Amino acid sequence: MPIMADKPSVLFVCIHNAGRSQMAAGFLSHLAGDFIEVRSAGSAPANSINPAAVEAMREEGIDLSNQSPKILTPDAVQASDFVITMGCGDVCPFFPGKRYLDWQLDDPAGQGLDAVRFIRDDIRDRVEKLIAEIRSDSSTV
Template structure:
């Protein structure tokens, strides 16, 4: 049986983009991938607008806590997707890296964050179709 692909989403604060991407992929993959998220400089809490727009989809991020990016997390991942963390993300040979250029939801209202969420969701669905073609 093939190994489950492991995806790591990374942004600076792990309070917005990477949390939304991880939750959306987890939701859509239905156990067909392992998903983690982390930040190079994690915030104290998840962005409230992010929690609000994800709850619109029935995804509860209210109990999530931003996590610090570790070398182990990067080493364990098959695909590392960065979202505006620049050079703070360690690079290892043999890993697949994608850099998703997305607006930062920090300080933005729900309408703007909803647009970012929807763009992340489109990218997550395309990634999932590529990683798990039968899903």
């Protein structure tokens, strides 16, 4: 699928936008730099970011402490080339022409730091593969 003329954009969506989607957005921003526009949102945002997710990402040199959960809007979906869902189910709006991927990941809510590190590492692997795919797609445009 060809990427739009501007830089590609990715939206990470989970229910609370407090753990998985924030970690994924943090990794994508950190690893891809300005090459990819990054967004994250939740279908039912929490009041704050999961402290274990913040700590796990701090260990990777990525600071999420200044982030806050955001509500998922149709505009955010429409403005994105890739929509990565992480357990938000059918509440994610669908727009033709977007690339939807569903990442089955454990929810870090209520889990200890060791469990969150495992989820974090899984997310990093997936984000690295996504970056490679987006770079490959954009080189064929």
